[in-house]
Amino acid sequence: MPCFAIVVAECLALRDGLAYDVHNGWSKKMIEGxxxxxxxxxxxxxxxxxxxxxxxxxxxxxxxxxxxxAFKKV
Structure with missing residues (x-):
């Protein structure tokens, strides 16, 4: 498993980014990670x-x- 701190930071960024988008009324999203x-x-x-x-x-x-x-690996 990758470094714990990096994985947690990426999860936090994804969660917070999605919450921001919901708050701003966006209903469709393509996540690339x-x-x-x-x-x-x-x-x-x-x-x-x-x-x-x-x-x-x-x-x-x-x-x-x-x-x-949708979530996509880049």
């Missing part, structure tokens, strides 16, 4: 590492507020 771990975790039926489980659940909750959102 370079962390395959996080991209897999936010998709259904993925195994989520214990160290980021709560953050990923927050991301999934905020994701549900969008009309359409």
């Amino acid at each position: 370079d962390s395959m771990l996080i991209i897999h975790c936010v998709n259904p039926a993925a195994s989520i590492p214990r160290s980021i489980r709560l953050l990923v659940h927050d991301i999934i909750l905020v994701r549900s507020l969008f009309e359409d959102v």
Whole structure:
């Protein structure tokens, strides 16, 4: 697993960015990221590492507020 602090920082950035977009009324979003771990975790039926489980659940909750959102590895 990549460095714990980096993964947590990327999860926080994703969660906060999605929350910002919801707050500003955006309903459709394409998220591009370079962390395959996080991209897999936010998709259904993925195994989520214990160290980021709560953050990923927050991301999934905020994701549900969008009309359409997609996550892509770049």
